[in-house]
Amino acid sequence: MSNRHRDAADPEADRYRNTMYVESVDLLKLYSQSSSRLRVAVRIVDKLKRPIDMAEVNLMVRLPSGNLFTVNESTEKDGIAFFELSGLENGKCELGISDVGHPYFKVNSEDLLTQWRSTSM
Numbered sequence: 001m002s003n004r005h006r007d008a009a010d011p012e013a014d015r016y017r018n019t020m021y022v023e024s025v026d027l028l029k030l031y032s033q034s035s036s037r038l039r040v041a042v043r044i045v046d047k048l049k050r051p052i053d054m055a056e057v058n059l060m061v062r063l064p065s066g067n068l069f070t071v072n073e074s075t076e077k078d079g080i081a082f083f084e085l086s087g088l089e090n091g092k093c094e095l096g097i098s099d100v101g102h103p104y105f106k107v108n109s110e111d112l113l114t115q116w117r118s119t120s121m
Helices: 003-009 011-015 109-113
Strands: 019-031 036-046 056-062 068-074 080-086 092-101 117-120
Touching (some): 019 092, 019 109, 036 092
Antiparallel strands (some): 092 117
């Protein structure tokens, strides 16, 4: 039996066929005289590193006070969802992807746990 036929019948191989992953989380801090903003770019790809369009990305933000909030954005054709956050408290903020949704793909949930970032504002 060829590998192709074996893979087609293998439930483990099928499990990852429609899986999407958080490839990167990039942060850019912008400062002006009166305010600061944080831009976040989250890239979602499939197992072949192809961008996933129209994935709903939930970004969770933990402020220095401990307060949590979530913002949602959709990925574009390049697989990137852009977030712009302003009015954040001064101090250490933690950011993480709490969920990614798509009608045809499932997110690798283990991937979400490794995508936390900290930044000081």
